[in-house]
Amino acid sequence: MRIRKPGPVGERLAVCIWLIVAVFVPGLTALAAVSTNTAWSVRVWQSDDGLPNNIVTGLAQTRDGYLWVANPTRLARFDGVQFEQLPGRTLTGGFNQRITTLADGRDGALWLATDRGVVVRVDDGNVVQYTNNLPALFVESLTEDGTGSLWVKNRGGNTICRIQNGQVTQLPLVGGYRSVATDSSGRLWFIRNGEVGLFRNGQFETLLQLGKTGANRMVGSKNGGVWICLGAELFKVEEGKAPVDCGAFAAESTGMEPTVMLEDHDGALWIGTSDSGLFRYDGKTFENIPVSHRQVLSLLQDREGNFWAGTGGGGLDRIQPRAVALEGMESSLPFETVQSLTQDTNGTVWAATQNGLLVCRTNGGWRTVSAETNWPGGRVACVAADRSGNVWIATRNRRVYSLHDGQYAVYQATNGMTVRSLHVLLTTSKGDVWIAGTGPDASVQCFRNGHFETLTIPPDAQVVHSMVEDSHGDVWLGTSRGLLLRIRNDVVTDETAST
Numbered sequence: 254m255r256i257r258k259p260g261p262v263g264e265r266l267a268v269c270i271w272l273i274v275a276v277f278v279p280g281l282t283a284l285a286a287v288s289t290n291t292a293w294s295v296r297v298w299q300s301d302d303g304l305p306n307n308i309v310t311g312l313a314q315t316r317d318g319y320l321w322v323a324n325p326t327r328l329a330r331f332d333g334v335q336f337e338q339l340p341g342r343t344l345t346g347g348f349n350q351r352i353t354t355l356a357d358g359r360d361g362a363l364w365l366a367t368d369r370g371v372v373v374r375v376d377d378g379n380v381v382q383y384t385n386n387l388p389a390l391f392v393e394s395l396t397e398d399g400t401g402s403l404w405v406k407n408r409g410g411n412t413i414c415r416i417q418n419g420q421v422t423q424l425p426l427v428g429g430y431r432s433v434a435t436d437s438s439g440r441l442w443f444i445r446n447g448e449v450g451l452f453r454n455g456q457f458e459t460l461l462q463l464g465k466t467g468a469n470r471m472v473g474s475k476n477g478g479v480w481i482c483l484g485a486e487l488f489k490v491e492e493g494k495a496p497v498d499c500g501a502f503a504a505e506s507t508g509m510e511p512t513v514m515l516e517d518h519d520g521a522l523w524i525g526t527s528d529s530g531l532f533r534y535d536g537k538t539f540e541n542i543p544v545s546h547r548q549v550l551s552l553l554q555d556r557e558g559n560f561w562a563g564t565g566g567g568g569l570d571r572i573q574p575r576a577v578a579l580e581g582m583e584s585s586l587p588f589e590t591v592q593s594l595t596q597d598t599n600g601t602v603w604a605a606t607q608n609g610l611l612v613c614r615t616n617g618g619w620r621t622v623s624a625e626t627n628w629p630g631g632r633v634a635c636v637a638a639d640r641s642g643n644v645w646i647a648t649r650n651r652r653v654y655s656l657h658d659g660q661y662a663v664y665q666a667t668n669g670m671t672v673r674s675l676h677v678l679l680t681t682s683k684g685d686v687w688i689a690g691t692g693p694d695a696s697v698q699c700f701r702n703g704h705f706e707t708l709t710i711p712p713d714a715q716v717v718h719s720m721v722e723d724s725h726g727d728v729w730l731g732t733s734r735g736l737l738l739r740i741r742n743d744v745v746t747d748e749t750a751s752t
Contacts, residue, residue: 294575297545299568303336305329307546309563311355312553315363320555322569323352323365331569355551356395356403364403366392372405372416386421387414394432399439406433430457432471434479442479442490444469449481449490463488463496468510472522480522482511487522487534502539505529505547515552515560523560525549531562531572544570586619587612593635593678598642605633611646629661630654634690639680647675653688653700669705672698679720679728687728689717697730699743710738710745 298304304322311323320331329336350367358364362376368391372383390407397403402417412423413430430443441452447466450459469483478491487499506528513525522534523542531542531549546567553561560572590607597603602614603622609632611623623633631650638644644656651673653664664670676690686700697717699706710717714732721729729748730738737749 291543292575293542294573295543295545296571296573297568298331298336298571299545302568303329303338304568305336305338307564307566307568308550309569310351310353310550311365312551312561312563313355313357313363313365314553314555315357316361318556320553320561321355321363321365322563323355323551325351328352328365353392354395356397358403359397359401364395364397366395366405368392370407372403381419383416383421386423388412388423396433396435396441398435398441404433404441406430424457427457431469432481434471434473436473436479437475437477442471442473444471444481447483449479449496451492460492461490461496463490470511470514470524472514472516474516475520480514480516482514482524484511485509485529487524499534500539502532502534503529503541512548512550513552515554517554517560518558523552525552525562542572544572587621593633593637595636595638595644597638597644598640603636603638603644605636605646609633609649611636627659627661629663634675635678637678637680637686639684639686640682641684643680645678645680645686647678647688649675651675653678653686664700664705670698671696671705671707674716677717677720679722681722681728682726687720689720689730691716697740706743708740708743708745711736711747714738 299307304324305327306324308325309322310325313321315321322329322331322336328339330339350369350371352365353368354366356364358374362374364372364374366372370387370389370392372387372392374381387405388407388410390410392405393408394406395403396406400417402415405414405416411426413426413433415422415424430445433441433443435441443450443452443457447463448459449461449463450457463481463483465483465486467484469481471479471481473479474489478489481488481490485501485504487501489497489499502524504526509529510527511524512527515523517523520536524532524534526532526549528547530547531544533540533542544562544564544567546564548565549562550565551563555561562570562572564570587610588606588608591604592607593605595603604612606612610621611628611633612619612621622628623630630646630648630652632648634647634649636644636646642657646654646656648654651665651670653670653675655662670688672688672690674691675688677688679687681687687697688700689697696707696709699708710730713734714736716733717730718733719731723729728740730740732738735749736747739746739748
C-alpha cells in the first residue's frame with residue numbers, strides 16, 4: 254500500500270478577530286445541526302464527503318499523519334482533504350469482517366480489531382494478524398500497557414486476552430470486567446461491579462470499592478490514576494487515595510451510558526455518551542460540546558490539537574476552539590446590529606449600535622455607556638480609539654467627543670467643525686483624527702494640533718462611508734458614489750480609475 258504525503262488534518266486560523274452578529278436560521282434539525290452559541294466550532298464529514306459510512310466506530314492517527322477511520326462497512330484513512338477507502342478484508346486475511354475499534358501503538362503501529370475477534374497490527378505496510386487463542390467475539394476495546402502488551406476486551410466474554418511478544422494469552426474474568434485502561438505509568442486498571450483495581454504480579458488485584466455499579470468507562474490520567482465514569486457520574490481514582498467524586502453531567506435519559514473517554518493534552522476530560530452527546534470536564538464544570546449526533550462512539554485528539562468525534566449516525570466531527578466569538582443580546586449587547594467598532598489601548602472594545610447607543614465590553618459583558626448619567630451626547634454614529642488612550646465618539650447631533658479617564662471633551666461647529674451627518678471616524682498613527690460624512694462644498698476634516706483643517710473632495714463623491722490608513726501614512730476614502738480617494742500630505746487624489 255503506497256502512502257502519499259498527507260496534507261494537514263487541521264485548519265489553522267492565523268488571525269483572531271471580533272465578530273458581533275445576531276442571526277436566526279429556522280428549520281435546523283436536531284440530528285445534523287451544530288449550535289453556534291458555543292466556544293467550539295464543528296466541521297462535519299459524512300458519506301456525501303467521501304466517508305464510507307456515517308457510523309464511525311474507531312479513530313486513530315498513525316505516525317505518517319493520516320487519520321484512520323473505522324466504519325461498519327469499510328476502513329478509511331483521511332489526509333484532511335479526502336478519504337481513501339480500504340476494504341476491511343485486505344487487512345483481515347480475506348474475511349469480510351467489520352472493523353470495530355482502532356488504537357495507536359506506542360511504537361507508532363496501528364492496531365485494529367473486528368467483530369469476530371481478529372486483531373491486526375499494521376506497521377509501515379507490514380500486516381500481522383492474530384487469530385489463535387482469541388475468542389470469535391466482538392472486540393469493544395484495545396488497550397496497550399507500558400510494556401507494549403495489547404489487552405483485548407471482548408463483549409460478553411468471560412476472559413480478557415493479552416498479546417505480548419506476539420503470543421496471545423487468555424486471562425479469566427471473575428465477575429467480568431467492564432472497562433480497562435492504562436495510567437501514565439503504563440499500569441493496567443480495571444473496573445468490575447464497582448470494584449476498581451490493578452493488574453500486577455500476574456493477577457487482577459482489587460484496590461477499592463466505589464459502592465456504585467452500572468454502565469461505565471475508564472481512561473488514564475496524565476497526573477496519575479484513572480478517570481471513571483459510572484453512568485453520568487465522574488470519579489478520579491488514584492492508588493492509596495480516596496476516590497474523588499467530580500460530580501455528574503446532565504444526561505438526556507436515565508438509560509444513558511458512557512461510550513468513550515479521552516483526556517486531552519491539557520488534562521481536560523472528554524466523555525462520549527450513548528444518547529446525550531459529548532461532554533467536557535475542565536476540572537470544575539461540565540460543558541456540553543456540540544456534535545452532529547447524540548451517540549458518540551470514538552474520540553481522538555490529533556497531533557495538531559484538533560479533537561475528532563466518531564458518531565453513531567452523524568459522521569465524523571472535527572472540534573476546535575472557536576476563533577471567532579459570536580456576540581449578541583445573550584451576552585448583554587443592548588442591540589443586535591453594530592455599525593462601528595474599536596478597541597482602546599486598555600483592550601476595552603467600544604461599539605456604536607445601529608439605534609445610536611454607545612457600549613463597551615467589560616468583565617465578559619456589555620455596558621451601555623450612553624445610558625449613564627455623565628454621558629453628554631446624543632445618539633452615537635461611530636467610534637474610534639487613538640494611541641494616546643482617547644476614545645473618539647461622533648454623534649448624530651453634529652458633535653465629536655473625546656473620552657479620556659472618564660472625562661469628556663466636546664468639539665462642534667464653534668470649534669470649526671463643518672462636517673454634517675457624521676458617518677466615519679479615523680485615528681491615525683500620527684495622532685490625527687479624521688471625520689467625514691456629508692457637509693458643505695464636499696469636504697472632510699482633520700482634527701490636528703487642537704483645531705480642524707478642511708480638505709475639499711470631488712463634489713460628486715457625496716457621502717464618505719469608509720476611511721483607512723495605509724502603511725505609508727496615506728488616508729484612503731471610499732464614497733457612496735464608488736469613488737476611491739487618497740490623501741497624502743493633505744492633498745486629495747482621485748484613484749478610482751487606477752483600481
